[in-house]
Amino acid sequence: MKKSGFMEKTIRGVIAFALISTLLAGCGKSTDNGVKEDISKETSASGGTIDVDFWTAPEQYNLKIWTSYADKFNAAKVELNGKTIKLNVQMMPAQPSSEAGIQNAIATGTVPAISENINRSFANILNSSEALYDISSEDWYKDIVAERQIENVMEGWEIEGAQYVIPLYVNPIGYCYNSKALQALGVTEIPQTMDDFNTLLTKYKDQGDTLSKDGISHFMYRAELLNAANYWERWFDIESQYNAFSKGTPLVDGNMLTADKDALTKVFALYGSIGDKVLTGTIDGLWQQETVPVVMGIGLPWDVSANIAAGKTYGIDGDYVFGPTLVENEGDTHYNYADSKGIVLYKNDAISEEEHQGAIEFLKFVFTGEGKDTFDIDWLNATTMLPVRGDLEANDMFASYFGENPALKDISTFVADAIPGMAHEKGADIITALGEKAVAPFATNLLPSVGINENPDVSSYVDDAMEAMKTAGELE
Incomplete structure (x- = not known):
């Protein structure tokens, strides 16, 4: 579907507000007597559970598919440091734009550990405020790239030698x-x-x-x-x-x-x-x-x-x-233009290291683990947007779907050359x-x-x- 552009001028203003808020807030929160309590080392664990927040694009079908995979992930009871990871899914704010909603969340310390719906240009803006993790050297990221055969695709997503986005769909x-x-x-x-x-x-x-x-x-x-x-x-x-x-x-x-x-x-x-x-x-x-x-x-x-x-x-x-x-x-x-967005991991004082690692475990579950053979077909059926893969034409997994959807089959031949x-x-x-x-x-x-x-x-x-x-x- 068509994705409208984001409000960069508004966003740059919110970035400035986010930076000021961070400086004022420091790394703590105030107790009842006004003494600042250090929370920088805290985790999100409570009763042996690590809660990880995931924001989807502001569309019902995105919420539906990600909720279904969160349910599968939660049912698997994946553990980290002896604690069970729980994935919580909700839509990101849509007004005045999803991008502005993300920046407001950064400013207020309510940003999730992970979200979809980020294009390369917006990732660059987020990176300028040091709000994203560079994942280029991570083994789990390299495994995802290899599994999805997107080595060449990722060259177009590089930002100053780093990688911040796992591309999810492409038009x-x-x-x-x-x-x-x-x-x-x-x-x-x-x-x-x-x-x-x-x-x-x-x-x-x-x-x-x-x-x-x-x-x-x-x-x-x-x-x-x-x-x-x-x-x-x-x-x-x-x-x-x-x-x-x-x-x-x-x-x-x-x-x-x-x-x-x-x-x-x-x-x-x-x-x-x-x-x-x-x-x-x-x-x-x-x-x-x-x-x-x-x-x-x-x-x-x-x-x-x-x-x-x-x-x-x-x-x-x-x-x-x-x-x-x-x-x-x-x-x-x-060569053509890639209307494409993907998934990022947010870096913020409000996100504990365990939450961050829990988000990574979810990505591994979906893209190289239990979900790797079903997610892309489920995604296609839910959104009709082509997943970013280097083997769309050759992978038998898509043969039946493309047989029933010849328009998307033809469009899929343009994916490898999309920038x-x-x-x-x-x-x-x-x-x-x-x-x-x-x-x-x-x-x-x-x-x-x-x-x-x-x-x-x-x-x-x-x-x-x-x-x-x-x-x-x-x-x-």
């Missing part, structure tokens, strides 16, 4: 095509390269009048190009295709603007080649419409459930079909500036003024994009 972002439009245009294969795309675009230009009579009025839908405020939309319409053209070169690395300007130019040029046939009027539930008015749009995996509910059939001979980001040459890697977002504390500011200073003006002023294959000069917008990102992030 790789490609394209979605109107199968009926492809059929009308005589296209039998999903576009893979820019040559394929240009062939499709030319066919549309030649047959546009005929398609229009059937209700297909535009080539591509992307209303969000006009929306600079929702910065996360740039992950989907700019950054994913940029990743493919740049062969995985990050927009930002550390405090450096490393964007491949030529690759970014090609992204703007792609939209420019479509011109006024980019549909920017808002349509709720595009792919659930009786007549889909476009040939293609951004491929968002969280649309699948709604499409199924609307009675839509998946496949090249059905109603809609997913395809990868476009590459210049056959054989190039279809998570930048790790920069001003990531939201950087991407917002990209939208405000370049993408929205481009979509508002240039696209409506040109037709298909007129290939306008986009260089000024790319220059604005580069300068805007550099300025917003105070980048070198």
Whole structure:
């Protein structure tokens, strides 16, 4: 499902409050007579039990699956230092955002030992306040990476040589095509390269009048190009295709603007080649419409459930079909954007060492222990979000599920090439500036003024994009 962006400016303010609160509170709590009692060495053990708090994403299905595995874990009566670990599960606060809720919990000493729902960018912010454990050297972490075959994936999650997140799910972002439009245009294969795309675009230009009579009025839908405020939309319409053209070169690395300007130019040029046939009027539930008015749009995996509910059939001979980001040459890697979140372990004076170790025991139970052969299928059935594994295509465990869910099977082939977002504390500011200073003006002023294959000069917008990102992030 779609996950909205977090409120980084608010969060940075809460970080400051958290640090001040920590300094004022020290490592103790006050007794009735006002004497500060040292609790830094206390454990959570009471009557031989270690209580470990786990926060799920603020969704009912996340709560349900994690509660079921907590129940299994608790039934196993796993012991640590002679005490039984008890896993307690609840949803994290959702307002004003889950990220702000986590920061408030850090400030008030109510943060759990462990939670899901953390992306790479937010992990970097949490790490800047020393709120997370670096797990890169832990044997149990290495075992999880090996079991899930995600060694290559973890390279994209590294933050300054450290690892803070165990990635849990991924929505790789490609394209979605109107199968009926492809059929009308005589296209039998999903576009893979820019040559394929240009062939499709030319066919549309030649047959546009005929398609229009059937209700297909535009080539591509992307209303969000006009929306600079929702910065996360740039992950989907700019950054994913940029990743493919740049062969995985990050927009930002550390405090450096490393964007491949030529690759970014090609992204703007792609939209420019479509011109006024980019549909920017808002349509709720595009792919659930009786007549889909476009040939293609951004491929968002969280649309699948709604499409199924609307009675839509998946496949090249059905109603809609997913395809990868476009590459210049056959054989190039279809890098894309990974809308992905995972699990972290919190470091806080309110969390005892036994609670921390208890949380680790739960992770071991789920990912390398009793739950390793069932969790991912249960997760898929509960959320329809692809688990982060390097063997999704080859593992027989998923054969039956993908046989019944062909859309997710196709999307799963994009997972290995999906790259998570930048790790920069001003990531939201950087991407917002990209939208405000370049993408929205481009979509508002240039696209409506040109037709298909007129290939306008986009260089000024790319220059604005580069300068805007550099300025917003105070980048070198």
